[in-house]
Amino acid sequence: MRKNIPILAEATGGRSGRLGEGRPLSVLVVGDSAAAGVGVETQEDALSGCLTRILAQKYCVDWSLVAKSGNTTEDLIETLQGRPFQADSLSVDSSEASFLDDYSPQDKNIDGNSLNDNGGPDIDVVLVSLGVNDLLSPIRESHWIAQQVRLITLLKSKFAAKHILMTAVPPMHCFPALPQPLRWFLGLRASEFNRKLVSLIELESECELVIIPLMPIASDMASDGFHPGADVYRLWGGTAAKAIEKRIELQ
Numbered sequence: 001m002r003k004n005i006p007i008l009a010e011a012t013g014g015r016s017g018r019l020g021e022g023r024p025l026s027v028l029v030v031g032d033s034a035a036a037g038v039g040v041e042t043q044e045d046a047l048s049g050c051l052t053r054i055l056a057q058k059y060c061v062d063w064s065l066v067a068k069s070g071n072t073t074e075d076l077i078e079t080l081q082g083r084p085f086q087a088d089s090l091s092v093d094s095s096e097a098s099f100l101d102d103y104s105p106q107d108k109n110i111d112g113n114s115l116n117d118n119g120g121p122d123i124d125v126v127l128v129s130l131g132v133n134d135l136l137s138p139i140r141e142s143h144w145i146a147q148q149v150r151l152i153t154l155l156k157s158k159f160a161a162k163h164i165l166m167t168a169v170p171p172m173h174c175f176p177a178l179p180q181p182l183r184w185f186l187g188l189r190a191s192e193f194n195r196k197l198v199s200l201i202e203l204e205s206e207c208e209l210v211i212i213p214l215m216p217i218a219s220d221m222a223s224d225g226f227h228p229g230a231d232v233y234r235l236w237g238g239t240a241a242k243a244i245e246k247r248i249e250l251q
Contacts, residue, residue, distance in 0.1 A: 011037025
């Protein structure tokens with residue numbers, strides 16, 4: 001399967017920015033190839049672009065993207081633990097970059113965003129895209145859930161994340177690139193991962209599950225038959241934006 005599926009590049013374009021007017025809202029998108037926008041040409045058409053464009057209709061959105069093709073949950077945890085977030089990671093002008101670690105917890109960054117006690121920027125919302133690469137590995141569901149707990153704890157402790165949206169593992173039994181019976185087996189495995197993820201999120205008031213309301217067909221997917229196409233990214237971004245707006249307005 002890995003030999004036959006074409007390797008597509010991550011979407012091009014900036015991975016941080018600011019857009020919109022209104023109430024300030026800091027957003028961090030993290031994850032794997034889907035978060036990185038594999039399947040479309042630019043970040044504007046990828047998850048981060050679709051999400052922030054909608055949110056910018058109501059908020060002044062400072063956003064940043066931390067994602068890489070092939071990322072498992074463990075990979076992302078290691079990246080976030082060691083990542084020297086830059087002061088411009090939630091702003092537009094990269095010329096003003098400076099490591100946040102140079103500041104004390106009492107300082108603010110160049111844009112006036114507060115730093116939390118662990119030296120990282122306070123993040124209002126984190127949108128997570130993970131699971132497919134874990135699912136394709138031999139990891140047990142219980143071990144994967146333990147990793148989700150570690151990730152959630154890290155996002156809350158290092159970045160003071162107020163809202164964490166975990167995207168459900170996609171319906172892999174619909175992926176046209178996967179041959180049978182592998183497609184059927186991975187679909188069952190995805191359902192079990194999601195069942196355990198739902199149980200975890202019920203215990204975490206900061207968390208919410210995002211389910212893309214679509215059982216994709218071949219025309220919805222990228223040319224590799226494995227990654228989202230532009231329409232899926234728009235639907236995903238819109239679904240997540242609605243969940244974020246609802247949570248923000250209720251706080």
